[in-house]
Amino acid sequence: MERLVINGKRPLSGEIKIHGAKNAALPILCACILCDEKVILHNCPKLSDIDNTIEILRYLGCKVSRDEDTVEISNSDCLKDNIPRDLMNKMRSSIIFLGPLIAKLGKANLCLPGGCELGPRPIDIHLKSFEKLNIDVFEHRGSIDCKTDKIKGTSINLPFPSVGATENIMLATVLGNTKTLIHNAAREPEIIELQNFLNKCGADISGAGENCIIINAVKKLHGCEHSILPDRIEASTYMSFAAATGSSLTIKNICNEHIEPVVFAFREAGCDMNFKENELTICAPKRLKRIMHIKTLVYPGFPTDSGMPIIAMSCIAEGTTIFEETIFQNRYNATAELNKMGANIKIYDRIAVIEGVKSFYGADVEATDLRGGAALVCAGLAAQGTTNITQLQHIDRGYENIEHNLSLLGADIKREKN
Ligand code: UD1
Numbered sequence: 001m002e003r004l005v006i007n008g009k010r011p012l013s014g015e016i017k018i019h020g021a022k023n024a025a026l027p028i029l030c031a032c033i034l035c036d037e038k039v040i041l042h043n044c045p046k047l048s049d050i051d052n053t054i055e056i057l058r059y060l061g062c063k064v065s066r067d068e069d070t071v072e073i074s075n076s077d078c079l080k081d082n083i084p085r086d087l088m089n090k091m092r093s094s095i096i097f098l099g100p101l102i103a104k105l106g107k108a109n110l111c112l113p114g115g116c117e118l119g120p121r122p123i124d125i126h127l128k129s130f131e132k133l134n135i136d137v138f139e140h141r142g143s144i145d146c147k148t149d150k151i152k153g154t155s156i157n158l159p160f161p162s163v164g165a166t167e168n169i170m171l172a173t174v175l176g177n178t179k180t181l182i183h184n185a186a187r188e189p190e191i192i193e194l195q196n197f198l199n200k201c202g203a204d205i206s207g208a209g210e211n212c213i214i215i216n217a218v219k220k221l222h223g224c225e226h227s228i229l230p231d232r233i234e235a236s237t238y239m240s241f242a243a244a245t246g247s248s249l250t251i252k253n254i255c256n257e258h259i260e261p262v263v264f265a266f267r268e269a270g271c272d273m274n275f276k277e278n279e280l281t282i283c284a285p286k287r288l289k290r291i292m293h294i295k296t297l298v299y300p301g302f303p304t305d306s307g308m309p310i311i312a313m314s315c316i317a318e319g320t321t322i323f324e325e326t327i328f329q330n331r332y333n334a335t336a337e338l339n340k341m342g343a344n345i346k347i348y349d350r351i352a353v354i355e356g357v358k359s360f361y362g363a364d365v366e367a368t369d370l371r372g373g374a375a376l377v378c379a380g381l382a383a384q385g386t387t388n389i390t391q392l393q394h395i396d397r398g399y400e401n402i403e404h405n406l407s408l409l410g411a412d413i414k415r416e417k418n
Helices: 022-034 048-060 092-105 124-132 163-173 189-200 232-244 256-268 304-314 331-340 370-382 402-408
Strands: 002-007 015-017 039-042 063-067 070-074 107-111 136-140 143-147 155-157 179-183 204-206 213-216 224-227 248-252 272-276 279-283 293-295 320-324 344-348 351-355 364-366 386-390 412-417
Touching: 002 370, 022 039, 022 048, 022 070, 022 092, 022 163, 022 189, 048 063, 048 070, 048 092, 092 107, 092 124, 092 143, 092 163, 124 136, 124 163, 163 179, 163 189, 163 213, 189 204, 189 224, 232 248, 232 256, 232 279, 232 304, 232 370, 256 272, 256 279, 256 304, 304 320, 304 331, 304 351, 304 370, 331 344, 331 364, 331 370, 370 386, 370 402, 370 412, 402 412
Parallel strands: 015 248, 039 224, 155 179, 293 320, 364 386
Antiparallel strands: 002 386, 002 412, 039 070, 063 070, 107 143, 136 143, 179 213, 204 213, 248 279, 272 279, 320 351, 344 351
């Protein structure tokens, strides 16, 4: 078993270059099965979720090669129409293969996906939307069978602006000869990125980033060369690391606009932030101030994925921070581990009340999920003494080379095998 060993209370300094966004790369990789020619993706992060997606693409019949952060995908003439349970179970985003498989083959058979343990993560919005598109959906014993003789474009009103459902509908309807409208669509930057990628391949999609996305289906998609946008969540996580350790850090390769929804929280905590083009220097005070109230919301609101590392840094702020999670039920799994390290967090349903303490103390803790794992790293960096974090497979889903990057910034952190 691997563990991260962190000797805390070392200030960070220097520069960190943010990688490509996992949540943008994943749907784009799924989209590649729609393209008739080779796709070349640059800035593709080296993460286990990406490796698993590549494994699914290879299982389906695609040729995929990787050289550092460049991934090349050549589609197959005879794609498989199913994904086995062991591949599906590794991550929830594998459900995004459903839309493109149906678009390409008129049928697909997938098992219900795995992913972070964040409470019930239903896919009813995906499936109900598919039914509106003239796709027959059969669910039985944890697997989903979809079939259609022809996808018929229509106007879909999402009951909630689900990121995954928006992506799946875009991918299911991009080919053909109909028109689809998605009302109350998700507006996350990763949706705009998917639209940009598809349009580069010859699609006719508009409206991403706004309430209504219009998909005019096209006969075919060709290939393209595309560079994945920077990961706003990795950026905000490193901002939390800087804040928790009272450090000054320059965070490069960011999209300033995408960082905007988290900026108020760091400013309220007393951090100084200096933006230049595509980079940010964050300068944290010796002791952070409390943040009055943070509430997670869909974009452009405060992102749920940035929450846990910010909760970790608020644990050692002066005063009480109130955090309200509105997207995922079990986002707070890691708070018990933070409390083991000396934090004082109380959970009341979706609200976390964080009473600031003077310091974290090193402890043996387990990553419970991806962002919760990042919160433990944050606490470990700020803690008095040594922290051992296990269950690193969660952290490796979303943070490339985390111990290497942090070591370069001055942290005392290493990965050990037991
Ligand atoms: C994506 C991100 C994830 C992020 C989330 C919200 C990827 C790979 N993952 O996840 O990191 O935290 O957006 O920004 O991009 N819901 C339903 N029925 C559905 C679909 C969703 O009830 O059919 C609910 C979910 O249970 C959840 C909420 O809607 O409570 C948000 O889900 P959604 O926006 O779909 O998130 P994901 O696409 O799973």
